[in-house]
Amino acid sequence: MSAAAADTIVLKNGRRIVASNVTEDGDRVRYETSAGSMSIPKSIVARIDRDGLRYASGSSAASEPPVTAPHVDPVRGYADIARLVIHDNAIDFGYIAQLETDARSHAPLAIEKVAAAHYATAQFLVSKGDTPSAIDHYREALSFAPDSLPLLLNLAVLYLHQSQFTTALEPLERARRMAPDSPDVAKLTGWAYYGANKMDLAVAEWHRAEKLRPDAEVERALEKAERDKAEEESYGEGETAHFDLKYNGSATPDLARGIMRVLEDDFRDLESQLNFTPPDSIGVILYTGQSFADITRAPRWVGALNDGRMRIPVQGLTAVTPELARVLKHELTHSFIGQKTHSRAPTWLQEGVAQYMEGRRSTGTAGALLNASAQGELRALASLEGSWMGLDGGDASLAYAWSLAVVESIIQTGGIGDITRLLDNIATAPDTEQALRETLHTDYGDLQQQALTYLHQQDVR
Ligand SMILES: [Zn+2]
Structure with a gap:
């Protein structure tokens, strides 16, 4: 086979899978590896990079925010300051510098004014599409008024729009300390977790938001997050000539590929040793430790299980260790003997x-x-x-x-x-x-x- 151009599948959690023949098929992304063909849900894919080009994955809805930013009341004193800071479609940096000098006196009113000035500047920059500079000004404003809810929420919204989901959590955590029962904080925190691909936490936050203030938009986002969560519980699949692999939760695609490769080698070895080729493809399911115990209900001494399908716990593993390799060979032998x-x-x-x-x-x-x-x-x-x-x-x-x-x-x-x-x-x-x-x-x-x-x-x- 000639060397095909390699594509890179970038997952929302940052993991990268280099593969060939990447195709989209319904709600899944399929790709070829030396270990066989694999597929993952489209919902966990951020994008597919092909030959240096960037393709958005699936429909554009994938990158659309799950909810919109709530209306945030401006900081105190904003209306008076705004027209002094922003005039003639420009920022009056001289005026801001003057306010900062005044604020060194620690007079509460002067501090309120400079925070409002940076807030107004940030809003202006957002309207001009300069989000990075707007973020800088919100951060400046927060250095004067660290407990300001409007500043914290607006900063979080900008991070969210920039897909900086984990960074957005920091102002949101501070906002929650200021306003524990704010539905807006819960709504935005849900968005941050959703973007960070932490579905459990997103679902919890949006449930909380719904309880605090029913919101049709949050309700829709919640339904979608719950569907994604259910889908990701049956996270990935792989297929080779001899194996049909399913893996869930924290098992990584890299680990799954490594396992397929080892199993194919083992398959050839057992084929010749036992003088037999299993006619049926062999089911392999990878579990995190807890789900293995929950689903198999096996006694504690059972490491892995073969009840027609190979059930392998892989909690915490990212690569095939010698111990895992032994387990794979052991369980595969059971499959051979079972079919033979x-x-x-x-x-x-x-x-x-x-x-x-x-x-x-x-x-x-x-x-x-x-x-x-x-x-x-x-x-x-x-x-x-x-x-x-x-x-x-x-x-x-x-x-x-x-x-x-x-x-x-x-x-x-x-x-x-x-x-x-x-x-x-x-x-x-x-x-x-x-x-x-x-x-x-x-x-x-x-x-x-x-x-x-x-x-x-x-x-x-
Ligand atoms: Zn055994």
Whole structure:
């Protein structure tokens, strides 16, 4: 494939995704990466830069302010000062300088006057379209009258119009201290959070604004923010030949791409090791830690889960760590075995092979397993065929270690080919032990004895 021109998708949160073939498709933006095709909701995209050109993303509505600025009463003394500061369509800087000199006396009236003068200047500059200079004058005015609500609100509105959402929060926080029950403060703070892509906070502020003073405009903005919030809860998607990825909330597109790449490599490896290509595309869902526990309702010892789809917690990660890579290989192995055996593989074999493929070995656990065996605490494989979700943490870790040892002993005796033939037979045999007899000419009793013998060889105490 020839090198396509790279586009840059700039997200509202500042993250940049360099990709090729960026297209807009309904309410999503799709793009190609070396790991496959990905898509994200248009609502989180600020713009798409193509070959140095800037395209606004989607409809122009995306960049339109969600609400308009409220009417703000002018500062005290404004009317008298304005015509002295602004005349002949120009700013009288000499007059402002004079007022500033007067204000050094700290006389309250002189301070009020100079604040009003900067306020009038800022308003004039806004009317001329010079927002940066207007901001400077509002800040000057605030240095004289730091608690002035009109100054704080007007400054915030200018920042909001300039898409400086986080900066806008600073005057708004001060305004809230001055006027805790101001619906305007809540309305503008909601706008700032909305622009900063913090939907939860935007929704909370606009709810507050609605409670303080019903406003049709805020109501509409609130409805839209709640829709965006719901959409972003199912944040992104990715697709390759073999995988169908969904990721939510704080999982980043970069991480998602990294995961797809690792999974494709793992896929090829497992394909040759297990002599099988899963016909169905494999679902992968990335979770932040909390949502994983909420949605899967798995016991605390469960790190990741595979219930037909790979459910992987990735809280706080921005790249594929060695630990995450092991989890991915482990869960992908479950998907292979699930499809190869039509979900008939016993749990001990599933977990044994998955751990083996992720690179785990029994060297460190052999001693503990032999001890448990001597105490009669090692479970029979027949009792480890079903779900392990009812096991407590200690029983579960013993069950994992024991299953791995059994699988290692099978591979040591007959190679990985014995595992793939066993899996094939499990897909069709009436039960696991029947498949064991057909494949390995052994039963559970013999297999367990073989695994214990293997563990004695591994025990390096
Ligand atoms: Zn597992």
